[in-house]
Amino acid sequence: MKIIMLGAPGAGKGTQAKQIAGKYQIPHISTGDIFRANIKEGTELGKKAKTFMDQGLLVPDELVVELVADRIIKDDCKNGFVLDGFPRTIPQAQALDEALAKMGEKMDFAIDVDVPDAHIVNRMSGRRACLHCGATYHVVSIPTKTEGICDACGNEVVLRDDDKPETVQKRLVVYHEQTQPLIDYYNKQGILKSVDGTRPMETVFAEIVRILEA
Numbered sequence: 001m002k003i004i005m006l007g008a009p010g011a012g013k014g015t016q017a018k019q020i021a022g023k024y025q026i027p028h029i030s031t032g033d034i035f036r037a038n039i040k041e042g043t044e045l046g047k048k049a050k051t052f053m054d055q056g057l058l059v060p061d062e063l064v065v066e067l068v069a070d071r072i073i074k075d076d077c078k079n080g081f082v083l084d085g086f087p088r089t090i091p092q093a094q095a096l097d098e099a100l101a102k103m104g105e106k107m108d109f110a111i112d113v114d115v116p117d118a119h120i121v122n123r124m125s126g127r128r129a130c131l132h133c134g135a136t137y138h139v140v141s142i143p144t145k146t147e148g149i150c151d152a153c154g155n156e157v158v159l160r161d162d163d164k165p166e167t168v169q170k171r172l173v174v175y176h177e178q179t180q181p182l183i184d185y186y187n188k189q190g191i192l193k194s195v196d197g198t199r200p201m202e203t204v205f206a207e208i209v210r211i212l213e214a
């Protein structure tokens with residue numbers, strides 16, 4: 001099962017992607033997580049990516065495409081994978097299709113988690129992330145057990161730079177300009193499924209499972 005999660009930043013696609021990966025025992029591939037890990041390790045890729053990420057801009061296609069193409073040929077992707085945050089542009093989607101075609105494969109589902117912009121801005125300001133282990137929380141809907149402390153590793157949770165309101169507005173503009181056209185792209189391929197992402201996390205997940213198992 002090869003799945004793409006689509007949706008604006010903050011629509012909850014990462015949370016859903018993790019749940020899907022857990023239920024179906026397939027890798028969760030988040031390009032945002034890969035970049036953040038590289039930033040933490042201080043790699044060249046991390047340094048390059050950070051300058052774009054901090055401004056709410058997309059990292060250039062050429063830095064992303066190879067990363068994903070190399071990842072999906074790994075052994076653990078044999079039974080499928082769930083892509084979270086990739087593709088984000090039409091050229092990335094085309095490159096993904098080409099990489100899969102070389103393996104005689106294609107994507108099975110593109111799931112769009114649909115949430116209006118006004119909801120997103122509210123949600124993102126409550127988001128908290130652990131910069132140590134990558135776990136994410138929300139002050140209202142997914143609070144940490146102890147305020148400000150990561151349940152998973154005990155380090156501090158913070159509002160990520162790219163989740164700050166001014167950066168979120170910028171990311172939404174970028175999303176509408178560069179990523180939303182993918183909805184049409186996958187609709188034309190006949191693999192697009194939309195879910196209403198404003199509902200509780202469990203309800204959204206149950207609907208996704210229904211779609212995947214239909």
Ligand code: AMP
Nearest residue numbers: 031032052053057058059064085086088
């Ligand atoms: P995310 O955690 O998926 O919201 O990604 C955080 C940031 O990483 C984005 O705002 C982009 O700057 C960058 N990024 C992640 N994935 C991609 C991608 N597929 N193409 C370009 N930039 C990306």
